Amino acid sequence: MDTVQAAAPAPAIQDAARPGGDRAAAIEAVRIRLGQLGDTGDGARQRAEHLVDLATRYGSHPFTTLEEARHLLGVDRPAFAALLGLFHRVPELSTAVQRGPQGKYWTNTILPLERTGALDAAVHGRPAFPYSVGLYPGPTCMFRCHFCVRVTGARYETSALKAGNAMFASVIDEVPETQPSTVYFSGGLEPLTNPGLGELAARGGRRGLDMTLYTNAYALTDRTLERQPGLWSLHAIRTSLYGLSDEEYEATTTKPRAFGRVRENLGAYMERRAEHGAPTRLGLNYIILPGRADRLMDLVDFVAGLDERSPGRPLDFVTVREDYSGRDDGRLAADERARLRDALRDFTAYARERTPSLHIDLGYALESLRSGVDARLPRITPAAMRGSAHPQIAVQVDLLGDVYLYRESGFPGLAGADRYIAGRVTPDRSLHDVVRAFVESNPHIEPRPGDEFFLDGFDQVVTARLNQMEQDVADGWGAYRGLLGADAPA
Ligand code: SF4
Numbered sequence: 001m002d003t004v005q006a007a008a009p010a011p012a013i014q015d016a017a018r019p020g021g022d023r024a025a026a027i028e029a030v031r032i033r034l035g036q037l038g039d040t041g042d043g044a045r046q047r048a049e050h051l052v053d054l055a056t057r058y059g060s061h062p063f064t065t066l067e068e069a070r071h072l073l074g075v076d077r078p079a080f081a082a083l084l085g086l087f088h089r090v091p092e093l094s095t096a097v098q099r100g101p102q103g104k105y106w107t108n109t110i111l112p113l114e115r116t117g118a119l120d121a122a123v124h125g126r127p128a129f130p131y132s133v134g135l136y137p138g139p140t141c142m143f144r145c146h147f148c149v150r151v152t153g154a155r156y157e158t159s160a161l162k163a164g165n166a167m168f169a170s171v172i173d174e175v176p177e178t179q180p181s182t183v184y185f186s187g188g189l190e191p192l193t194n195p196g197l198g199e200l201a202a203r204g205g206r207r208g209l210d211m212t213l214y215t216n217a218y219a220l221t222d223r224t225l226e227r228q229p230g231l232w233s234l235h236a237i238r239t240s241l242y243g244l245s246d247e248e249y250e251a252t253t254t255k256p257r258a259f260g261r262v263r264e265n266l267g268a269y270m271e272r273r274a275e276h277g278a279p280t281r282l283g284l285n286y287i288i289l290p291g292r293a294d295r296l297m298d299l300v301d302f303v304a305g306l307d308e309r310s311p312g313r314p315l316d317f318v319t320v321r322e323d324y325s326g327r328d329d330g331r332l333a334a335d336e337r338a339r340l341r342d343a344l345r346d347f348t349a350y351a352r353e354r355t356p357s358l359h360i361d362l363g364y365a366l367e368s369l370r371s372g373v374d375a376r377l378p379r380i381t382p383a384a385m386r387g388s389a390h391p392q393i394a395v396q397v398d399l400l401g402d403v404y405l406y407r408e409s410g411f412p413g414l415a416g417a418d419r420y421i422a423g424r425v426t427p428d429r430s431l432h433d434v435v436r437a438f439v440e441s442n443p444h445i446e447p448r449p450g451d452e453f454f455l456d457g458f459d460q461v462v463t464a465r466l467n468q469m470e471q472d473v474a475d476g477w478g479a480y481r482g483l484l485g486a487d488a489p490a
Pocket of ligand 1: 216
């Protein structure tokens with residue numbers, strides 16, 4: 001495909017979808033591009049306008065269908081087809097979409113998935129080894145968080161550990177070499193309650209897999225590290241932080257004095273890590289509870305305190321998310337939104353000064369909010385759930401080998417979750433076999449009210465993207481489905 005770039009002012013186009021971007025300059029730059037492509041005829045200026053508007057739309061509303069976009073521009077199908085062809089010949093327009101206020105959806109999730117072909121496999125019902133495999137090895141959890149969907153008292157029998165760990169080992173062994181970042185350990189319940197976790201991590205390390213552990217770190221003690229040295233083979237450990245004091249922790253997890261213990265575990269881990277020269281990255285995930293945005297400054301102080309335990313090897317990253325539970329439409333009131341935006345700006349400025357090497361990831365919604373845009377997460381309703389889910393993209397495997405289709409469904413005894421089991425990995429049946437059999441059975445799981453809570457944020461984004469692509473294909477726009485990532489015709 002011929003494309004044009006370089007000669008005209010590219011930044012004007014690339015910044016077209018940014019809040020405060022110069023629309024007139026972008027249109028003029030695109031018009032020059034079109035001229036270089038030989039499009040100087042009637043309406044070239046209007047086409048330039050439409051192309052900038054298209055980039056702006058997808059930069060702020062990534063899940064727009066092409067028919068919606070066409071109606072917004074008010075053009076007929078032949079004119080729109082011509083615009084889509086031109087869009088793909090001016091690469092800075094794609095950059096503009098990715099730099100838009102919702103650009104993280106594109107850069108963090110959609111485009112990496114596009115590069116693997118996993119989205120097309122899901123849309124067209126072709127089996128594929130999942131892009132993401134969560135291993136849920138924990139038989140239980142020491143916390144009882146108020147927002148956790150876990151069923152009180154439900155756990156896996158200790159007698160399931162031996163066979164379960166052999167099954168996890170077989171899954172680690174079958175991951176294609178081309179997918180080193182596919183597997184992670186999470187829950188479900190707390191992974192560190194499985195005493196075989198270190199061996200599984202070491203097995204993945206020997207295979208060259210970059211495995212991340214999601215944990216509450218309550219059991220990340222010196223003793224655990226001595227007994228399970230394989231934990232040093234992990235690529236990263238992401239600790240869910242449930243507060244910044246014992247009182248806050250107890251209010252969330254019901255466990256007394258847990259904060260002090262987690263803080264001590266993290267500090268000691270950082271000291272050991274420096275001694276070992278271990279490459280494992282260590283980070284925190286902090287959820288801002290409603291009305292508690294002011295605690296972000298204390299989070300920076302907490303990180304700085306940890307760094308003092310290991311000055312040469314500070315904490316690597318913090319991910320910050322907002323608790324949307326309890327808000328029916330997933331939206332914040334205007335005054336709360338303004339407070340949160342200010343708090344995020346103060347937080348990132350303070351962190352830059354006090355913990356300069358700390359990488360901060362605000363996620364889709366908070367990043368949009370910080371950049372001054374009204375954040376809106378895709379909210380998948382039961383009616384929008386896909387009967388075939390998306391096992392080519394993500395599955396989760398529990399201690400019994402059951403392959404769950406959504407990230408929040410892999411809890412023992414969770415009502416209705418068993419309908420989202422694709423099959424079971426056994427000594428005679430690999431994960432690949434389970435996914436293939438499920439996809440080839442042409443499945444349709446009829447969603448029920450409440451099933452949407454089985455989807456986490458990633459599942460929601462993937463579902464929204466797949467629905468968008470499928471609608472574009474149904475509307476006759478298959479060659480351009482989803483706008484970016486499509487193998488568009490020349
Ligand atoms: S949210 Fe995590 S740490 Fe809290 S009870 Fe559930 S599994 Fe345990």
